Amino acid sequence: MTAHSSTHTSAIEVVALTKRYGDGKPAVDNINLRIASGSYCCLLGPSGCGKSTTLRMIAGHESVTSGDVLLENRNITSLPAAERGTAMMFQSFALFPHLSALDNVAFSLKMKGVAKTERHEKAQHLLERVAMGHLLQRKPAELSGGQQQRVALARALITQPRALLLDEPLSALDPFLRIQMRAELRRWQKELGLTFIHVTHSQEEAMALADTMVVMNHGVIEQIGSPHDIYNRPVNEFVARFMGGHNVINTPTGKVGVRTDHIQVVGAGEQVPTGHTAKLATVTDVEYQGTYVLLGLQDPASVHSASSTAEASVMLSENQFSARPFAVGDVVQLAWSPEAAHALMP
Incomplete structure (x- = not known):
């Protein structure tokens, strides 16, 4: 594993993080990672490498066998997902089919008891920010894949998270839209100044989006670095072959x-x-x-x-x-x- 250090504040830090299912080999095996505040980090690797399990442990959707997860130096390992200060954007978007775009985005505020006028005002502001202000009343089935993704992003942002976690958010889109939406994700991340942690199996997607790439295999981190460094100087045979072009x-x-x-x-x-x-x-x-x-x-x-x-x-x-x-x-x-x-x- 290549050590990673940063002069920037760490938004997310995982320390000796491990996940076991039963007595088998760990799905995630004692990994250490610091992700700089306000950066775009991509966890990359083949199916079964542990990248999604790592993301779910950070999010609180997967229990930790051992190790710690810190958000801005606060240990959140044992906290429920809703109290961590993170938000998750799922591969399937997971929108409620019977609710409008506006009510989908406002739903978490409704669960917290926020008044209808206030939650709708906040939801409308976010939908306008992601160019969906003109489709507030449409239901998910009446929206394209890219429009559904914008709604899912607005819904994740309404909780004002410190870090946004994205689990293969572009994989459900067609190739042309995927390229368009990754450019928008990058723009939104820069405008919001949030830390994005994005899981993908696409080398091209990771190189286009990331400030920092984390290449994983068999539950461990093989290499951490900028897209330029990893593409030009893979540390071992696995990274060279996985990244391609070598x-x-x-x-x-x-x-x-x-x-x-x-x-x-x-x-x-x-x-x-x-x-x-x-x-x-x-x-x-x-x-x-x-x-x-x-x-x-x-x-x-x-x-x-x-x-x-x-x-x-x-x-x-x-x-x-x-x-x-x-x-x-x-x-x-x-x-x-x-x-x-x-x-x-x-």
């Missing part, structure tokens, strides 16, 4: 990661650039992606294995590929400079 290559001095766009492809009998490391490979796939061509490559010795798949990939610009096209079956040399490779921990 090749994990065994060399005589150990395992290294090299970005797919930092590798040159040279014909088998051609001269490799001076100072570059070279490795033979066979082209197994050629995919045209518009602005670039993606080559799948494999060790020539295993190219006829029935179970083998592409071991490496290289991204060539459309112009590069047009000037020097390669075809499936070609034996080539992969070449990279020392600066393009960085060592990976086991």
Whole structure:
């Protein structure tokens, strides 16, 4: 695990946080994490890595086996969800189908005994803030997915939380709307100045949104850092492969990661650039992606294995590929400079 420190105030801190179900391996295994106040943090990883369980423990929707959850230096580990100062925005939005957008947003204030006029005034203000002021009386079934998400966001914000927790909030949306809504989430987070903790399995989504990314696997944190740092310098093979855009290559001095766009492809009998490391490979796939061509490559010795798949990939610009096209079956040399490779921990 990579240590994370910040000069900013920590909005959320988890200390030795663990969750066990029965006698099996922990779903979350003794993790430590500080999330700076006013930042956008994404918990990222494959299904079953512990990211949603971590979020639910922070929210108070999941009991803690051991460890602590702190909000602005206040221990909230044993507090019920409603008393923590956090709010949760669920993947399904979880709107009441029989209530209007206005009453959905105002519902928690109604439960607290706030007068109708006051709670509706506050709910209307938030709906206007998320560009839903003109649809106050519509019920969820009469709203699009993006509009439902705006209502869900306003409903979460009406409790004036110190941190907003988002559990895969974009996964129910179509790809075009997902891109639009992540831009809006980022804008709202900056305008509100709130701490957002967002669970996702999408590397692209996390990189677009996060100030801090937390990559998890098997209940532990593999790496913490900015999107730029994690993409360019994954600490180990898991992070490199999970984030994509990297090749994990065994060399005589150990395992290294090299970005797919930092590798040159040279014909088998051609001269490799001076100072570059070279490795033979066979082209197994050629995919045209518009602005670039993606080559799948494999060790020539295993190219006829029935179970083998592409071991490496290289991204060539459309112009590069047009000037020097390669075809499936070609034996080539992969070449990279020392600066393009960085060592990976086991």
